[in-house]
Amino acid sequence: MATLELNNIVKDFAGTQVIKGVDLEVKDREFVVFVGPSGCGKSTLLRMIAGLESVSSGDILIDGQRMNEVGPAERGLSMVFQSYALYPHMTVEDNMGFSLRLAKVPKAERREKVLEAARILQLENLLERKPKALSGGQRQRVAIGRAIVRNPSIFLFDEPLSNLDAALRVQMRIELARLHEELDATMIYVTHDQIEAMTMADKIVVLQGGIVEQVGSPMELYHHPRNRFVAGFIGSPKMNFIDVEVREARGEGVSVRLPGGGEYSVPVDGSGCQAGDTLSLGIRPEHLTLDDNGPLEGDITVIERLGGVTSLYVQCHGEEWILVTDGEVSHRVRDNVRFGFAPARAHLFAEDGLALTHLERHPLVDVERRQNRASTAADAS
Amino acid sequence: MRSFLLQAPAVSLLLLWMLVPLCMTLWFSFQRYNLLNPFISGFAGVDNYTYLLTDPALWTAMGNTLLLVGWVLAITVVGGTLLAVLFQQEFFGRGIARLLVIAPFFVMPTVSALIWKNMMMHPVNGVLAWLFNLFGFQAVDWFSSLPLTSIILIVSWEWLPFALLILLTAIQSLDDDQVEAARMDGAGPIAIFWFITLPHLKRAISVVIMIEMIFLLTIFAEIFVTTSGGPGLASTNLAYLIYIRALLDFDVGGASAGGVIAIVLANIVAIFLIRTVARHLET
Ligand SMILES: Nc1ncnc2c1ncn2[C@@H]1O[C@H](COP(=O)(O)OP(=O)(O)OP(=O)(O)O)[C@@H](O)[C@H]1O
Numbered sequence: 001m002a003t004l005e006l007n008n009i010v011k012d013f014a015g016t017q018v019i020k021g022v023d024l025e026v027k028d029r030e031f032v033v034f035v036g037p038s039g040c041g042k043s044t045l046l047r048m049i050a051g052l053e054s055v056s057s058g059d060i061l062i063d064g065q066r067m068n069e070v071g072p073a074e075r076g077l078s079m080v081f082q083s084y085a086l087y088p089h090m091t092v093e094d095n096m097g098f099s100l101r102l103a104k105v106p107k108a109e110r111r112e113k114v115l116e117a118a119r120i121l122q123l124e125n126l127l128e129r130k131p132k133a134l135s136g137g138q139r140q141r142v143a144i145g146r147a148i149v150r151n152p153s154i155f156l157f158d159e160p161l162s163n164l165d166a167a168l169r170v171q172m173r174i175e176l177a178r179l180h181e182e183l184d185a186t187m188i189y190v191t192h193d194q195i196e197a198m199t200m201a202d203k204i205v206v207l208q209g210g211i212v213e214q215v216g217s218p219m220e221l222y223h224h225p226r227n228r229f230v231a232g233f234i235g236s237p238k239m240n241f242i243d244v245e246v247r248e249a250r251g252e253g254v255s256v257r258l259p260g261g262g263e264y265s266v267p268v269d270g271s272g273c274q275a276g277d278t279l280s281l282g283i284r285p286e287h288l289t290l291d292d293n294g295p296l297e298g299d300i301t302v303i304e305r306l307g308g309v310t311s312l313y314v315q316c317h318g319e320e321w322i323l324v325t326d327g328e329v330s331h332r333v334r335d336n337v338r339f340g341f342a343p344a345r346a347h348l349f350a351e352d353g354l355a356l357t358h359l360e361r362h363p364l365v366d367v368e369r370r371q372n373r374a375s376t377a378a379d380a381s
Numbered sequence: 382m383r384s385f386l387l388q389a390p391a392v393s394l395l396l397l398w399m400l401v402p403l404c405m406t407l408w409f410s411f412q413r414y415n416l417l418n419p420f421i422s423g424f425a426g427v428d429n430y431t432y433l434l435t436d437p438a439l440w441t442a443m444g445n446t447l448l449l450v451g452w453v454l455a456i457t458v459v460g461g462t463l464l465a466v467l468f469q470q471e472f473f474g475r476g477i478a479r480l481l482v483i484a485p486f487f488v489m490p491t492v493s494a495l496i497w498k499n500m501m502m503h504p505v506n507g508v509l510a511w512l513f514n515l516f517g518f519q520a521v522d523w524f525s526s527l528p529l530t531s532i533i534l535i536v537s538w539e540w541l542p543f544a545l546l547i548l549l550t551a552i553q554s555l556d557d558d559q560v561e562a563a564r565m566d567g568a569g570p571i572a573i574f575w576f577i578t579l580p581h582l583k584r585a586i587s588v589v590i591m592i593e594m595i596f597l598l599t600i601f602a603e604i605f606v607t608t609s610g611g612p613g614l615a616s617t618n619l620a621y622l623i624y625i626r627a628l629l630d631f632d633v634g635g636a637s638a639g640g641v642i643a644i645v646l647a648n649i650v651a652i653f654l655i656r657t658v659a660r661h662l663e664t
């Protein structure tokens with residue numbers, strides 16, 4: 001049981017402001033993921049929550065109690081480091097039991113707790129080994145085990161899977177999700193990996209330059225990005241952006257003219273702009289479709305075939321568009337193709353980068369993460 | 382065969398370099414050979430050894446050698462570790478302080494012994510005497526009343542920077558994440574030192590002990606310059622005893638026997654040491 005609240009957190013490193021006023025609320029048992037480009041302050045924010053870094057101004061509240069001056073060990077949190085940070089001269093068992101040993105827990109009880117965590121993580125056979133004699137995935141599990149043994153109210157993870165190979169990452173991702181259910185703990189997770197963020201999070205926090213750009217469920221960020229940065233950051237390949245001219249702007253929709261001459265009416269609230277304005281139109285590669293009668297046309301410059309899907313890079317009116325299409329397309333480089341999109345899929349961004357609000361919310365936005373799992377879907381509905 | 386031929390030049394040079402002096406020492410140690418009296422000569426059998434081993438001076442010198450090595454090692458390793466932890470912290474002027482504390486290592490042993498003799502420990506003009514007087518104590522005549530202690534102090538002063546230098550480099554390679562993980566686990570500064578820093582330094586400490594031991598077994602200049610092994614034999618170590626035998630008594634045979642005993646002693650220590658260090662390096 002733990003909630004976390006950040007109130008206007010600021011961090012100064014010798015004059016440079018790295019975190020510029022972050023507000024955030026994390027509910028009990030929530031899985032929150034921090035994403036953002038490298039250097040945006042994700043680790044710094046996490047370390048401030050952990051108590052490893054002081055807070056320049058603002059408040060950190062855990063379960064409603066101000067924690068700014070409380071030491072890292074007393075906050076009741078556990079952190080899993082990207083480098084694992086196992087103690088190299090201790091066995092797996094000693095590594096996992098170190099916090100209990102410092103807390104002067106009797107040996108028998110300590111062993112019991114370590115064994116319990118080892119059982120959850122399938123580490124029973126490795127308890128006598130030193131970290132050096134473990135594989136990357138096993139080390140990762142030991143690091144997680146060390147966090148579990150402390151029985152923390154909140155788990156903090158700083159890119160815990162980034163040193164693992166792709167297959168192991170998928171496996172650990174599922175294991176972490178299972179762990180979250182089993183332990184019923186609040187988790188905060190930093191990652192670079194879109195798939196990790198989209199699949200594991202109840203709530204994603206997108207950071208840029210020390211500022212929170214948007215907080216929301218994965219589907220909310222995907223379908224209703226608040227601004228151009230979030231739209232470009234979430235989703236892969238990146239969203240296509242193109243400048244368009246407003247023909248008619250009303251509360252019920254905005255008519256825009258594409259560079260090729262085609263006209264689209266996008267169902268967004270256009271009350272803030274007027275005819276003649278220039279807006280940025282964003283459309284995801286997977287929402288562009290090849291269509292012989294489509295309004296856009298261009299030459300293919302690059303084809304990336306992934307088997308299941310194919311990415312086409314199309315030169316169209318001086319812009320490079322990316323289309324994600326079916327894996328079976330037989331087009332060749334330099335072929336001329338026509339394509340289009342459903343207007344409801346498009347996003348419009350004003351000069352200042354903010355998105356014009358869609359008139360209809362996407363139906364999947366309110367689906368909770370637990371409803372996506374057979375093991376938890378029943379009690380959620 | 383071919384590889385043997387190719388190795389031959391290097392190996393034979395090494396053999397000449399090492400074996401010839403070693404064999405000569407061994408040979409002399411079984412000879413009656415005194416520079417003052419050329420008429421006494423010929424094979425001595427084990428007389429030189431019996432004479433030496435029954436000589437109480439040898440046992441005093443051996444005891445002094447062990448005391449000297451043991452205490453200097455203890456002082457430099459403990460002091461070096463604590464200083465390394467201290468100098469790892471951020472503080473104003475750390476760069477200059479590091480430079481100053483390492484400086485003694487670059488002073489020649491003879492010179493540093495002279496400095497200590499004439500400027501620090503001199504019973505009348507010395508800094509220590511002045512300090513003692515300042516606080517109302519009787520000044521100590523270091524080299525006559527505490528000869529071995531004085532030598533230990535001087536040698537420790539020379540070797541502390543070495544230990545510090547090695548241990549400081551080692552401590553800098555300690556992963557910050559590990560320390561932070563320990564902090565999250567509830568470790569305070571002392572627990573971090575004991576459970577994280579010290580095990581991390583284990584290897585470097587073994588290396589410091591091994592290297593220092595090799596040099597400390599043959600300490601000579603500091604004794605020569607300050608106490609000349611005295612008063613009596615109170616500060617004579619094995620190296621100095623060999624010097625007394627060979628160059629003051631002109632007894633080459635006896636001195637060679639002393640040399641052989643020193644070699645044996647050094648090898649016993651080295652074997653014992655390398656085994657423990659090797660065990661540490663493995664883990
Ligand atoms: N101790 C420090 N002193 C000064 N600046 C720092 C310090 N630690 C981090 N920074 C700066 O703070 C900014 C944020 O760093 P942080 O490590 O939080 O980024 P991040 O989002 O975790 O990046 P990455 O995804 O690459 O891990 C960076 O610009 C970094 O240079």
Ligand SMILES: [Mg+2]
Binds near residue numbers: 043
């Ligand atoms: Mg980081």
